[in-house]
Amino acid sequence: MAPSKDSSSVLNFALIGCGRISEKHLTALTSGKLPAKLIAVADIDESKAKAKGEKYGVPHYRDYHEMLDAHPEVDVISVLTPSGYHVDHVVDLARYGKNILVEKPMALRVEHCDAMIEACRKNGCRLFVVKQNRFNPAVVAARKALEDSRFGKMVMATVCVRWRRDQAYYDQAAWRGTWALDGGVLSQQATHHLDLMQWFMGPVETVQCQAATRLMNIEAEDTAAAILKFKSGALGIFEATVATRPKDMCGTMSLLGEGGSVVVGGIAVNEIAHWEFEKKRPEDADMRKTHSQQVASVYGNGHEPYIATVIDAIRNNRPGLVEGAEGKKSIEILTALYESAALGGAPVVPGQPITHARIGLRQ
Numbered sequence: 001m002a003p004s005k006d007s008s009s010v011l012n013f014a015l016i017g018c019g020r021i022s023e024k025h026l027t028a029l030t031s032g033k034l035p036a037k038l039i040a041v042a043d044i045d046e047s048k049a050k051a052k053g054e055k056y057g058v059p060h061y062r063d064y065h066e067m068l069d070a071h072p073e074v075d076v077i078s079v080l081t082p083s084g085y086h087v088d089h090v091v092d093l094a095r096y097g098k099n100i101l102v103e104k105p106m107a108l109r110v111e112h113c114d115a116m117i118e119a120c121r122k123n124g125c126r127l128f129v130v131k132q133n134r135f136n137p138a139v140v141a142a143r144k145a146l147e148d149s150r151f152g153k154m155v156m157a158t159v160c161v162r163w164r165r166d167q168a169y170y171d172q173a174a175w176r177g178t179w180a181l182d183g184g185v186l187s188q189q190a191t192h193h194l195d196l197m198q199w200f201m202g203p204v205e206t207v208q209c210q211a212a213t214r215l216m217n218i219e220a221e222d223t224a225a226a227i228l229k230f231k232s233g234a235l236g237i238f239e240a241t242v243a244t245r246p247k248d249m250c251g252t253m254s255l256l257g258e259g260g261s262v263v264v265g266g267i268a269v270n271e272i273a274h275w276e277f278e279k280k281r282p283e284d285a286d287m288r289k290t291h292s293q294q295v296a297s298v299y300g301n302g303h304e305p306y307i308a309t310v311i312d313a314i315r316n317n318r319p320g321l322v323e324g325a326e327g328k329k330s331i332e333i334l335t336a337l338y339e340s341a342a343l344g345g346a347p348v349v350p351g352q353p354i355t356h357a358r359i360g361l362r363q
């Protein structure tokens with residue numbers, strides 16, 4: 001069983017995977033702002049484990065079993081390994097009975113999400129999925145407007161992810177851009193925006209998607225365009241590419257309803273670019289100023305507030321904002337997009353078995 005904690009305890013974290021995204025977790029956990037303690041780190045690439053262990057003054061391990069056997073005091077295991085391995089690692093780790101936090105995308109196939117959820121349920125673990133953009137002040141404000149019913153009947157949502165990744169990014173690790181372990185822009189970069197779109201617009205009835213590999217030398221797509229029909233009857237347009245040149249241009253989501261319109265803009269859904277409602281409120285005038293945030297990269301600033309809510313959910317036994325079942329929702333849509341693209345743009349219903357898409361398939 002995952003350790004239960006009282007509402008004032010400091011939670012002990014161990015990290016698995018010391019690659020690119022680990023720095024966001026490590027800085028958040030050691031910032032002194034969270035009731036968290038970093039206990040140890042592991043990476044099969046010992047030089048990476050050593051570098052992070054030394055930088056943050058904690059023991060490092062090559063084998064995560066060895067790390068967890070040596071540190072029974074760990075309360076939360078953060079899984080920051082390549083996406084296609086999340087299922088193997090979470091299912092394997094569940095036997096330790098700890099809380100598990102896994103990076104996005106939760107997994108690459110719906111059946112993998114189910115296996116992770118089931119392994120955690122059986123072992124009494126809580127499974128949290130990183131969705132840091134839900135914590136951007138601009139997104140929080142838009143969500144509050146939705147919960148206050150300010151949009152009324154939703155008409156349409158449009159996501160536009162125009163980011164730059166170059167070949168060097170893909171060449172730095174063998175898993176990147178492969179069908180087995182990563183996928184393309186839809187599963188790796190725009191998975192955040194898929195999650196946001198479904199969080200705001202609700203369940204999806206059908207998707208139609210076209211995907212292309214225009215500039216990158218990778219197996220999966222670098223560019224995709226899709227139309228979504230939500231069960232509410234509203235429509236969605238989803239456009240994503242990592243082939244934007246010469247640099248990152250935008251990561252935005254527009255929300256149009258009968259009561260008003262909001263565009264969450266910037267490069268990482270980090271700014272209020274447009275905010276206008278039929279029924280005005282005094283705070284509307286300053287929304288751009290009060291709810292926009294500077295970001296250093298497209299990863300944004302959301303990891304620390306996200307981890308804070310995980311700690312709060314564990315300490316106070318509250319539901320987390322994104323636990324396994326919620327994390328699975330965007331994977332159902334993601335795999336339906338891949339299925340549709342594999343079928344040349346045919347309509348696909350999320351949640352139906354995927355038979356043509358190769359994402360997440362390994363020998």
Ligand SMILES: NC(=O)c1ccc[n+]([C@@H]2O[C@H](COP(=O)([O-])OP(=O)(O)OC[C@H]3O[C@@H](n4cnc5c(N)ncnc54)[C@H](O)[C@@H]3O)[C@@H](O)[C@H]2O)c1
Binds near residue numbers: 062084104188
């Ligand atoms: N939330 C975000 O904005 C965000 C941003 C980037 C990446 N990610 C996600 O984080 C995950 C990791 O991405 P990354 O860019 O850091 O990749 P990376 O390749 O830089 O790092 C992954 C690390 O995992 C290690 N690893 C692999 N198998 C292992 C094992 N069995 N035990 C221990 N370590 C192991 C690798 O050696 C590597 O160092 C991916 O799922 C990715 O989608 C999330």
